[in-house]
């Protein structure tokens with residue numbers, strides 16, 4: 001194998017890690033603060049993708065950036081709606097109720113998607129400025145996917161800054177540790193939870209919006225991403241953003257290695273990675289033991 | 293009282309009137325009534341499990357009050373969410389190591405002062421808090437989880453003050469503290485009372501509480517069994533024996 005094809009494989013892993021990270025980060029952020037696994041997270045991702053496909057429509061190209069800016073905000077708004085109508089009623093209920101609620105929401109969202117957008121897949125082409133490809137030792141790699149890697153890094157950096165440097169971020173971390181204490185110190189934790197859920201949805205929306213030039217947009221895309229994102233979040237340690245980044249990289253590399261050398265094992269690579277990590281570190285790589 | 297000049301007004305006051313609260317089916321508070329005014333220190337004493345913590349949690353909106361009222365300055369605030377009670381001027385300092393361990397001392401303090409806009413005449417800010425607790429100034433960047441028990445207690449008190457309360461609810465402030473720090477705690481609380489804060493103190497350490505308080509309530513199985521001046525109880529052989537205080 002040439003180093004050219006290895007670099008391409010690595011870059012491909014990085015670009016799929018970038019988009020996995022954005023979705024998993026939202027999932028893990030929501031879990032960290034509210035202790036719920038949002039099974040509708042994949043549906044939010046799918047909505048982000050369909051929103052872009054709809055806005056871009058036949059007029060590919062110039063409308064792409066507008067769509068990519070708008071779609072995640074719409075998805076965040078849907079997230080806020082879900083939080084206010086359903087989620088805040090189930091935070092104190094047991095995990096089964098929470099799982100059934102979010103699963104129910106994902107079914108409703110799937111039906112709405114079917115009636116809004118129909119069953120046929122859509123495709124979106126990369127904007128002209130990123131439509132080209134770079135060449136490494138005779139192998140090509142799409143510029144758009146380089147851009148995707150950059151966005152993944154930027155989102156990771158932004159989340160880190162948010163949590164480490166801003167009072168909102170401190171509040172989110174404080175709510176993870178002791179929400180009751182935060183509330184007696186004057187924070188409206190209910191509102192904070194709505195904001196966190198909205199932020200998690202925004203991340204799913206960004207992930208879905210940006211994946212459109214890389215893969216087809218269809219009704220099943222949410223179901224496949226939620227499994228991968230969940231595994232990524234679990235491997236990294238549920239609740240840990242840095243863990244989500246690490247988990248996304250591991251999964252992406254595992255998938256690449258599987259695809260290149262053990263194609264028949266590739267579909268199982270996700271699960272194998274999860275089993276290995278959890279056997280060694282039951283709370284995930286960067287997770288902390290949950291005492292609740 | 294230089295810090296509280298201004299027009300004549302009635303003193304700040306928290307009234308708890310006949311509150312009942314349950315944990316599941318168990319009737320934990322069976323009609324607790326008590327009153328606390330600014331500038332006054334009041335102790336709630338009682339054996340482990342008597343309902344001291346639950347009383348504070350119920351006042352603070354952290355658990356449902358089935359019947360009865362919590363009244364702050366004449367306004368019924370029963371069942372309001374905790375953040376509203378905080379913003380209305382009640383600070384609750386729970387027992388134990390309740391600090392945000394992964395946040396720095398400075399971030400812990402910053403969160404408390406940012407969440408509350410109310411400004412009393414003698415507003416607490418970082419400088420004032422660090423003047424009261426000089427040790428905290430040197431620990432600003434330390435994660436709060438790495439503080440000693442005494443330092444965490446300081447941080448908990450500092451944080452509560454930064455919300456500029458009129459009434460302080462303190463749950464077991466001397467629990468697990470070294471004797472010298474218990475003395476510091478007594479000094480801090482006297483200072484705060486002299487500034488006009490009303491302090492409600494739940495304590496296992498009855499002697500500490502009785503030396504600090506003017507009045508005390510004795511709670512037994514969710515009922516107020518006695519209310520009397522602290523000095524009287526301190527002299528009462530029987531009362532002290534009930535509270536598990538050994539006479540030397």
Ligand SMILES: Nc1ncnc2c1ncn2[C@@H]1O[C@H](COP(=O)(O)OP(=O)(O)O)[C@@H](O)[C@H]1O
Nearest residue numbers: 315318320338339340341342343344345346347
């Ligand atoms: N989370 C809880 N669930 C069920 N019962 C509780 C809980 N917390 C306290 N209790 C019960 O409520 C009663 C009062 O407890 P508490 O208010 O903590 O007493 P104190 O602070 O005076 O020691 C006790 O009988 C205790 O067992």
Ligand SMILES: [Mg+2]
Nearest residue numbers: 344345346387
């Ligand atoms: Mg107690």
